[in-house]
Amino acid sequence: MKNKIPVAVLAATGSVGQRFISLLENHPWFEVVEITASDRSVGKTYQEACHWLITDPMPESVKNLTLLPTEANSLQKSVFAFSALPADIAKNVEPDFARKGIYVCSNASAYRKDPLVPILVPEVNANHLDILDIQQKTYGWSGGIITNPNCTTCAFVVPLNAIDKAYGVQKAIVFSMQAISGAGYPGVASMDIIDNVIPYIGGEEEKVEYEPTKIMGSYQDGKISLHPMVISAHTNRVAVVDAHTICLSFSTNQKVSKDNIISVLKNYQMPEICIGLPSCPDRGIVYHEADNRPQPRLDRNLGRGMSTSVGRIREDSIFDFRMVSLSHNTIMGAAGGSIFNGELLARRKFGF
Amino acid sequence: MKNKIPVAVLAATGSVGQRFISLLENHPWFEVVEITASDRSVGKTYQEACHWLITDPMPESVKNLTLLPTEANSLQKSVFAFSALPADIAKNVEPDFARKGIYVCSNASAYRKDPLVPILVPEVNANHLDILDIQQKTYGWSGGIITNPNCTTCAFVVPLNAIDKAYGVQKAIVFSMQAISGAGYPGVASMDIIDNVIPYIGGEEEKVEYEPTKIMGSYQDGKISLHPMVISAHTNRVAVVDAHTICLSFSTNQKVSKDNIISVLKNYQMPEICIGLPSCPDRGIVYHEADNRPQPRLDRNLGRGMSTSVGRIREDSIFDFRMVSLSHNTIMGAAGGSIFNGELLARRKFGF
Amino acid sequence: MKNKIPVAVLAATGSVGQRFISLLENHPWFEVVEITASDRSVGKTYQEACHWLITDPMPESVKNLTLLPTEANSLQKSVFAFSALPADIAKNVEPDFARKGIYVCSNASAYRKDPLVPILVPEVNANHLDILDIQQKTYGWSGGIITNPNCTTCAFVVPLNAIDKAYGVQKAIVFSMQAISGAGYPGVASMDIIDNVIPYIGGEEEKVEYEPTKIMGSYQDGKISLHPMVISAHTNRVAVVDAHTICLSFSTNQKVSKDNIISVLKNYQMPEICIGLPSCPDRGIVYHEADNRPQPRLDRNLGRGMSTSVGRIREDSIFDFRMVSLSHNTIMGAAGGSIFNGELLARRKFGF
Amino acid sequence: MKNKIPVAVLAATGSVGQRFISLLENHPWFEVVEITASDRSVGKTYQEACHWLITDPMPESVKNLTLLPTEANSLQKSVFAFSALPADIAKNVEPDFARKGIYVCSNASAYRKDPLVPILVPEVNANHLDILDIQQKTYGWSGGIITNPNCTTCAFVVPLNAIDKAYGVQKAIVFSMQAISGAGYPGVASMDIIDNVIPYIGGEEEKVEYEPTKIMGSYQDGKISLHPMVISAHTNRVAVVDAHTICLSFSTNQKVSKDNIISVLKNYQMPEICIGLPSCPDRGIVYHEADNRPQPRLDRNLGRGMSTSVGRIREDSIFDFRMVSLSHNTIMGAAGGSIFNGELLARRKFGF
Structure with a gap:
């Protein structure tokens, strides 16, 4: 049994930061040894500063x-940093951590459009992790930055990719009904x-229209090429x-039957490269037969929150x-997606 | 000042029946003189039988x-009947009322697909009311049946028609987020x-895909021809x-700019034929500039619940x-749409 | 018909300020001619600055x-000012308005404990308004300050006072389930x-335990004496x-039957002094027979929001x-209570 | 390691039945081998018949x-039966199971007032289990019936008992804010x-006023004597x-300080007799320092749902x-309370 990898959580007191803390409890590979927060909370204990939600x-x-x-200099022990930073702060500080040799698994959107930073979803594009070497060389970093997608993209990219692999996705329109926890705390006012x-979430539709094309894009010769499908999004x-619950309509390149699509989803298997990672769910896609499923309260915890549910x-x-x-x-x-990415990286770099 | 028209409300104790009762209070043209209910409540007063919501x-x-x-025989005084009946009962009894000489303004879906029964939205297709004469002749009725659309269709058909009149609508995809009051009482369980x-409402998507094509269809020579546009629906x-809040994407026949569309919606005027009807809102369409509007709690009461709000x-x-x-x-x-239809009919038949 | 009294709304863009604006629309005696806000919004139109809720x-x-x-100097026309100010600002500025000759009807708690400022509920203690003369003399004001109680006190003080007048209230324990609108905007986070x-609202329990004793206290010789009853409160x-929904248990001085209490509540009449005031509800107390009433969504609008509902x-x-x-x-x-107070004052001072 | 005890769940498809099923998954002592339901579902698999919530x-x-x-005859293998039956059916059938030799751990209220049936809360009155021998002899049963209290009583009886043991509780008034899951499915309509x-739950206030007096009563010579404290309840x-969140006010026999009460709650230890039972929480009472705690969404899962949270x-x-x-x-x-009772019984009868 290897020793656990010491990790930090950046912005540990916020909504996503709390999820990192919660999911990393008793993690078999990672151990939280350092946590950061904004100036207001620095110096306090986690329990004192955190309004746990x-x-x-x-x-x-x-x-x-x-x-x-x-700040990168704050960390003395961590090999990985899980980042729940807001995008503007992430923009400024995440490269400092990477330069210092830390692997930053970031939930922030700041670097998702950087051509050398992958948006990773292990069951979709584990091979994009190869770009990390190019990233290190190009930027002169001994660590690096990898990101997970926006939460709305995450709610449908695994089944969309499965269908794409089977029959090719040409275009998709996506309509979201998103949870309040995605807006952090205090986030959405109860009066609202x-x-x-x-019927509006600032910047969200642009992310949902872009990110799947990068995640589902092909990686070759150190370059991620965007997938040519077109996506339109309405976010709520x-x-x-x-x-997050997503209704989507899509067209495939091959003309296939409804049963073909159902079959792809029902028979979905997690790819080999994910098997054995601690966050890997038994079923990456849970196909629901009932007319009125999936539903957020009933299906969000499937696969300990790491499965995508599909139906209708x-x-x-x-x-x-x-x-x-x-x-x-x-x-x-x-947070779960980001940790899953960290596990993929830990296996590759440290042989876990 | 004419005397008020005596009217009945069928299924007055249910969720829509209550809305009829509430909206007809102090109505300038109509007076509720008779009310009906299912066997369980017959003989009780409204106050005794009704769980007011x-x-x-x-x-x-x-x-x-x-x-x-x-039953048609129950009514002794009513000239109009506003029907909040469930579809299966409406199917059986509404023709009896029509035969007896009563004008049934029905919220039920039972006869919406009957080629001689109009689905009326006065600001869209008041001319479809002409088919009532054919209906009377064909079915041998001295009264008649007119219907209003399903509530989800209602939430977007006025702006869609305005855009269609200006530039032609070729196709539209519709995503709904629907209120619990639409399911009646007890209706949706709180645990659900x-x-x-x-993400499912039985039969709803079929209605939303069909009804706008009839409402926006053309009327000629005693026949309503369906509009050729294609609609796809996801209902939640x-x-x-x-x-009900609706996100929709649509394509027009003419290629036009976003400003053209906005201009159609901002400058929308209620048609002449609706002006002066008691339920006619000042503004049939309220165009919202704010990014995050319309919203159900804030905009549902515009035009006393008879305006359609659009934005984004x-x-x-x-x-x-x-x-x-x-x-x-x-x-x-x-109920409001049904009363608006009744007003259009009352003006035509009784010169109000 | 007299001319309308020109009035201001202080802090017009907040949650209570909006209610003032909404209720004063088409008010028969008052006309809003001036509105104030915090620095951030000064100079903007109401529509620009206000997130209407x-x-x-x-x-x-x-x-x-x-x-x-x-600021008092901002107002050029107003004779009354309806104040939705936060307590700390009200503390500083309301006396300036009073000094300038304006009658401040304040929803703020700042002066509720001032022995010369009445907490008015017209149907309970209209006679406490007599103290205004003492207030003007003592403080050298040509205007004055009158307050309405905290919203939780308001939800039970009318029936408690009716019972007290009949049989004497010795003690009461009060448990509240309060609406989010009471916390303003953004107020309560949806995640919370x-x-x-x-189960906690800062400062609320203290107000609920004190204010009824002042409102229901006796006024004599320029002095309000607190009612000797004891109140304990739990606020949520x-x-x-x-x-706001309130459960309360209470003991009376006289030993009476449940039917006596019901009779007091069912036969409650608004006092003569309130009749004809525009905000005066037909029924100050609505007694509900049903086991499961009153309920907030169903009963809050009785008497246009000015009736107190009681049951069980x-x-x-x-x-x-x-x-x-x-x-x-x-x-x-x-806001409604504050306007009702303003009406009482307008009748007395200006003969409306 | 002993073999697991085979158990049945009665009324397994309902809201509480589902909780039994969920909590008994992987239980170290019990294994669900039989499940029952009403006629409508008999013969179906659990998955087919159950609307999982x-x-x-x-x-x-x-x-x-x-x-x-x-029916008692349906069960062929079970030694224990966990009953989620409605009270009226429980009344009829639970004795049949007891007669047949099955130990019924019932969540139903049917027998809670039977002088020979204990209302057990292991951390409060484990000694009341002694009455089971009398019950068997008196009724001629080889099995027996034990009950857990109503859910609202459960939300405060552990801390109330701790305070009683220390200083004597003389009287208490209890206000509840109860969750919808307590009403089963479909249960509470969303429109309500x-x-x-x-502000009303049928029969609930009577249960809350009675059950703590039996649970906290003393057991001697085969007889449970009710605790003399007086309880008044408002349930919502x-x-x-x-x-369920409960606000309560109480008086003690000994005059003590607030710090005495806090000390009792903070230093509470689960009694020896509960230690090692699989459902026994580490902390029977979790004392919260924050002004605004406990809160249902944040504190309900403490001790895997078996801890009582107190504060303020x-x-x-x-x-x-x-x-x-x-x-x-x-x-x-x-369900959790009932299983905890079953564990206490299993240890006593079968030496687990």
């Missing part, structure tokens, strides 16, 4: 860790969402605590098919 | 009316919708009390344009 | 009024209240948009009786 | 068990609880999925003290 209780092991400034819907906030596959009069897809926005769609 | 209080004037059986979304239930007009990478549309599902989308 | 639409008449600084309860926030009168094994009481927290419990 | 997924091990009729509170339903200990102007108490209504307050 997750239904599962705060892990005992972090309660008395002291919050450090979010109880008995209400907010609804009164759900956790999990049916034909469409404009596109080829319609379906509903769902995953947990702060596990699969944020 | 609307935030505005139950009108005093109906509290002591006695509930009659839902608090902290949740239900969310934790909102009243008002933007280009679409697959269709031509995207937008958000919203109206009150039990006013504009049910 | 009320389900009824923003009145047209105020949309283009310009926001002024919240969806699928949750917050729940996921309701508007209206039953015996108690520790106290004498138990009941449930409810009123609209931003109408009766804030 | 719990956020954690349905255990694989029960998916294909066939539902049996709820979204943006609303229901709010829009929370799981966990403060003085009271009518009683001696006030506090807030909370536990998970379908774990601690229903």
Whole structure:
């Protein structure tokens, strides 16, 4: 048994930071040894500074860790840093960590459009991790930055990719009903969402239209080429605590039947490269037979929050098919996805 | 000043029936003189039998009316009947009322597909009312049946028609986030919708794909021809009390700019034929400039629940344009729409 | 017909300020001519600066009024000022308005404990308004300050006072389930209240324990004496948009039956001094027979938000009786109550 | 290692039945081998018949068990039966199971008032289990019936008992804000609880006023004597999925300080007799320092749903003290409590 890898959580007190802390409790490969926060909280213990919002209780092991400034120099022990930083701060500081030799697994959007930074979803594009070598050489870093996608993209990219691999996806329109936890804390005011819907999330539609084309793009000769499919998105906030529900219509390159699509989803297997990673769910895709599934409260915890649920596959009069897809926005769609990426990297770099 | 027209409300104790009762209080043309209900409630007063669910209080004037059986023979005074019946019962009994000489303004779906029964939205297709004469002749009725659309269709058909009149609508995809009041009472279980979304409403998608093509169809020589546009729908239930929110993407026949579309919606005027009807809103379409509007809790009561709110007009990478549309599902989308239809008919038949 | 009294709304863009604006639309005695806000919004029109949160639409008449600084010198025309200021700012500036000759009807708590400032509820203690003369003399003001109670107190003080007048209230324990609108905007974070309860509202229990004793106290010789009853309070926030629901147990001085209590509540009449005031509800107390009433969504709008609903009168094994009481927290419990106070004052000072 | 005890779940498809199934997955002592349901579902597999409502997924091990009729003769293998039956059916059938030699751990209220049936809360009155011998002799049963309390009683009886043991509780008034899951499925209609509170739960207040007096009563010579304290209750339903929140005021026999009470709660230890039972939480009482805790969404899962959370200990102007108490209504307050009772019994009867 190898020793655990010491890791840091950057911006550990926020909504996604808390999810990192919660998921890393008793992680078999990683151990949280350092945590950072904004100036207001630096010097306090985690328990003092953190307004804990997750239904599962705060892990005992972090309660008395002291919050450090979010600077590369603050970290003395960590080999990985899981970043829950806001995009603007991530933009400034994540390269410093990479330069110092730390592997940053970032949930921030800051570097997702950098051609040398992969947006990783292990079950979709584990091979994009190869670009890390080019990234290190080009930027002169001994560490590096890898990112996970935006939470809404995460809620449908695994089944969309499975269908693409089988029959080619030509175009897709995506409509989201997103959980409040995705907006952090205090985030969405209760006066804005109880008995209400907010049909707008700033910057979200652009991310959802871009990120799948990079994730599902091909990697060759040190370059990620975007997938040529076209995506259109409508994003909405609804009164759900956790999990984003997505309705999507899509067209395939090959003309196939509804049963073909169902078969792809039902028979989906996690790729070999993910097997054995601690966060790898038994089923990457859970296909639901019931007409009225998936539903966020009932299906978000499947695969400990790392499975994507799909259902309601049916034909469409404009596109080829319609379906509903769902995953947990702060596990699969944020901290859990980022840790899964870290595990892929840990296996490759450190032989776990 | 003419005398008021005596009217009945069929299925007056249910969710839509209550809305009829509430909206007909102090109506300038109509007076509720008879109310019906299912066997369980027949013989009780309205106040005894009705589990009132609307935030505005139950009108005093109906509290002591006695509930009659839902049969044509029960009604002794009514010239109009506003029907909140379930589809299966409507199927059986609405023709009896028509035969007896009563004008049935029905919220039920039972006869919406009958080629001689119009689905009326006065600001869209008032001319379809002409088919009533054919209906009377063909079926040998001295009264008749007119219907209003399904509540989800209602939430976007006015702006879609305005755009169609200007530039031609070729196809549209529609995603709904629908209020719980649309499912009646007890309707949606709280365990199914608090902290949740239900991505399925039985029969709804079929209605949303069909009804706009009939409403926006042309009427000529006693025949309604369906509009050739293609519609695809995804329908969902969310934790909102009243008002359905719709995201839609659409393509027009003429290639036009976003500003053209905005201009059509901002400059929309209620047609002449609706002006002066008591339920006619000042603005049939309210165009919202703010990025995050319309929203159900904030916009559902515009035009006393009879306006359609639209916003977020933007280009679409697959269709031509995207937008958000919203109206009150039990006013504009049910009882209010039905009363508006009754007013149109009352003016034509009785010179109001 | 007299001319309308020109009035200002202080802090017009906040949650309570919006309610003032909404309720003063088409008010028969008052006309909003000036509005103030914090520095951030000064100089903007109301429409530009205000994130409108009320389900009824923003009145047209105020949309283009310009926001002024919240200082006595800003007001050039107003005779009354309705104050939705936060307590700390109210503390500083309300006396300046009073000194300048303006009658401040304040929803703020800042001066509620001042022995010369009444906490007015017209149907309970209209006679406390007599203290205004003493206030003017003592403080050298040509205007004055009158306050309405905290919204939670408002949700039960009318029935408690009716029972007190009949049989004497000796003690009461009060448990609240309060709406989110009472916390302003952004106020309560959605992550804190969806699928949750917050069993704490800072400073609220102290107000609920004190204010009824002043409101129900006796006025004599220029002095308000506190009522000797003892009150204990537990205050909680729940996921309701508007209206506070109160469970209370109380003991009376006289030993009476449950039917005596019910009779007091059912036969309650608004006092003569309130009749004809525009905000005066037909029924100050609405007694509900149903076991499961009152309920906030169904009963908050009774009397246009100015009635108190009560129900579930039953015996108690520790106290004498138990009941449930409810009123609209931003109408009766804030802006509506304050306007009602203004009307009482307008009648007395200006003969309306 | 002993073999597991084969157990049945009666009424396994309902809301509490599902909790039993979920909590018994991988239970170290019990194995679900038989499940029963109402006629409508008999003969179907669990997966076919059950509308699963719990956020954690349905255990694989029960998916294909066939539902049996709820009759003693249906069970062929079970030594224990965990009963989620409605009270009226429980009344009829539970004695048949006991007669047949099965130990019924019942969540139903049917026999809670039977003088020979204990209402068990292991950390409070494990000694009441002694009455089982008398029950068997008196009724001629080879099995028996033990019950757990109503879920609302469960939310405060552990801390109330701890305080009673230390200083004697004389009287208590209890206000509840109860979760929708307590009403089963479909249970509370969404139209009744979204943006609303229901201040009434049929029969609940009577249970809350009686059950603690039996649970905290003394057992001697084959007889449970009721505790002499007086309890008054107000019960309410709010829009929370799981966990009941209780505000209570109470007086003690000894005059003590707030710090004495806090000390009792902070230093609470599970009694020796519970240690080692699989459902026994590390901390039976979790004392929260924060002003605004406990909260249902954040604290219901402490001790895997078997801890009672308390906070806000403060003085009271009518009683001696006030506090807030909370536990998970379908774990601690229903299925989890019943299983904990079963474990106590299994240790005693079968030496686990």
